[in-house]
Amino acid sequence: MAKHIGVIGGGVIGLSSSLLLRQAGYAVTIIAKDFPAPFETIDPITQINFTSPWGGAHNRWVPPHPSNPVSVREHPLSLTTFRHMKALFSTHPSTAGITFLKGIEYLESPGPEYVALTEARASSSEIGPLPGFRLLSPSEFPDSKITWGCEYDTWCVNPMVYCAFLLRRFVYQGGKLLKKELRSPAEVFSLLSEEKVDAVVNASGNGFGDDENMFITRGQTVLVAEECDATVTRQNADGSWTFSVPRGFEGGTIIGGTKEVNNWDVKPSEGTRERLLKTFGETYPKILGEKKELTVLRDIVGRRPTRKGGPRIEGKVLEGAGFVMHAYGLGGRGYELSWGVAEKVVEGIKGHLGEGAKL
Ligand SMILES: Cc1cc2nc3c(=O)[nH]c(=O)nc-3n(C[C@H](O)[C@H](O)[C@H](O)COP(=O)(O)OP(=O)(O)OC[C@H]3O[C@@H](n4cnc5c(N)ncnc54)[C@H](O)[C@@H]3O)c2cc1C
Ligand SMILES: *[C@@H]1O[C@H](CO)[C@@H](O)[C@H](O)[C@H]1NC(C)=O
Ligand SMILES: *[C@@H]1O[C@H](CO)[C@@H](O)[C@H](O)[C@H]1NC(C)=O
Numbered sequence: 001m002a003k004h005i006g007v008i009g010g011g012v013i014g015l016s017s018s019l020l021l022r023q024a025g026y027a028v029t030i031i032a033k034d035f036p037a038p039f040e041t042i043d044p045i046t047q048i049n050f051t052s053p054w055g056g057a058h059n060r061w062v063p064p065h066p067s068n069p070v071s072v073r074e075h076p077l078s079l080t081t082f083r084h085m086k087a088l089f090s091t092h093p094s095t096a097g098i099t100f101l102k103g104i105e106y107l108e109s110p111g112p113e114y115v116a117l118t119e120a121r122a123s124s125s126e127i128g129p130l131p132g133f134r135l136l137s138p139s140e141f142p143d144s145k146i147t148w149g150c151e152y153d154t155w156c157v158n159p160m161v162y163c164a165f166l167l168r169r170f171v172y173q174g175g176k177l178l179k180k181e182l183r184s185p186a187e188v189f190s191l192l193s194e195e196k197v198d199a200v201v202n203a204s205g206n207g208f209g210d211d212e213n214m215f216i217t218r219g220q221t222v223l224v225a226e227e228c229d230a231t232v233t234r235q236n237a238d239g240s241w242t243f244s245v246p247r248g249f250e251g252g253t254i255i256g257g258t259k260e261v262n263n264w265d266v267k268p269s270e271g272t273r274e275r276l277l278k279t280f281g282e283t284y285p286k287i288l289g290e291k292k293e294l295t296v297l298r299d300i301v302g303r304r305p306t307r308k309g310g311p312r313i314e315g316k317v318l319e320g321a322g323f324v325m326h327a328y329g330l331g332g333r334g335y336e337l338s339w340g341v342a343e344k345v346v347e348g349i350k351g352h353l354g355e356g357a358k359l
Pocket of ligand 3 (some may be wrong): 210
């Protein structure tokens with residue numbers, strides 16, 4: 001008999017982890033309050049705490065640098081994710097919701113990690129190779145406020161097309177689902193009476209609210225109908241950002257976005273929308289083509305499940321219940337780091353249950 005894992009969470013982290021656990025031979029049940037659904041039908045108020053629908057989502061490299069220990073821990077996870085995305089795109093180009101395209105960055109006030117990111121370093125095994133990496137020359141900058149720029153090959157996903165694809169793949173490979181709101185991870189051990197649960201994965205995003213290091217980072221973006229040929233990020237000297245994330249698959253383009261710590265406002269701000277559209281249009285006029293204005297489809301507000309000190313990816317025995325592998329607190333990088341986190345989850349479960357766990 002295969003050992004049975006209960007995964008809490010139907011967001012990008014729970015789904016990726018469940019798929020790899022299934023492929024490692026475990027019996028897997030996902031238990032979640034929210035599952036992927038067509039993005040257009042997801043209610044912005046009642047499902048505000050389910051973060052995955054509200055993501056961009058693009059991969060932007062955050063160069064590892066000693067000044068930022070979290071970046072050093074996270075970078076390998078983003079490289080692992082890149083490899084998985086490439087593989088999924090090559091086998092499922094028209095169904096996975098993944099697009100490969102150029103990433104372009106324009107920074108007004110680059111931190112030390114960017115200043116140190118030369119073409120030689122980007123192609124070294126220390127941090128790369130980052131495919132297609134090239135520093136831009138000042139003549140390629142959109143205006144004189146930009147002091148550093150680069151481009152590279154990267155991926156974007158249409159979040160709910162991608163998440164629904166992961167979910168379908170999981171079920172196709174024999175995974176089971178249970179829609180339910182839990183009071184605690186411990187509940188899962190006694191929930192499925194006919195089937196013993198040997199370990200639990202806690203990929204609940206922002207779910208239980210009892211980790212004092214957790215906080216939310218509000219993000220407001222705007223979805224426009226225009227297509228964009230690249231995922232472009234601009235950092236302003238005041239610390240604010242503007243970016244585009246083409247969603248592909250009839251999903252338009254996300255123009256982002258804000259990063260507001262502990263702001264719980266569910267309503268979009270019109271001022272923010274206008275500022276994002278204006279700055280992005282000036283930075284990358286190509287998106288407008290012949291038009292004067294972008295075609296706004298909807299505003300988006302989401303809550304990134306952020307954690308002081310970085311994500312929690314570790315196993316721990318929960319007294320009186322059993323082994324729980326935690327995988328939450330991915331902040332603004334849940335998609336970017338998803339497959340790296342999922343590999344760590346499988347390692348943690350294997351480490352605890354032993355090799356006998358396989359089918
Ligand atoms: C505006 C915005 C832009 C973003 N852009 C990007 C980007 O470009 N790239 C990127 O990598 N990331 C981006 N992110 C971040 C990314 O969306 C998140 O990191 C990611 O979605 C987190 O996934 P998760 O699976 O951890 O959590 P969630 O998606 O929130 O999933 C949590 C799951 O746990 C379930 N759950 C929680 N509590 C319970 C309970 N008590 N009982 C049962 N089930 C429960 C929920 O129902 C849900 O299924 C962005 C986020 C925002 C808001
Ligand atoms: C979202 O989470 C917060 C904090 O846990 C909670 O107060 C709020 O009721 C939740 N909102 C919804 C719509 O579930
Ligand atoms: C499970 O994850 C949530 C984050 O969603 C966290 O608040 C909680 O403390 C975790 N559970 C345990 C038992 O550690």
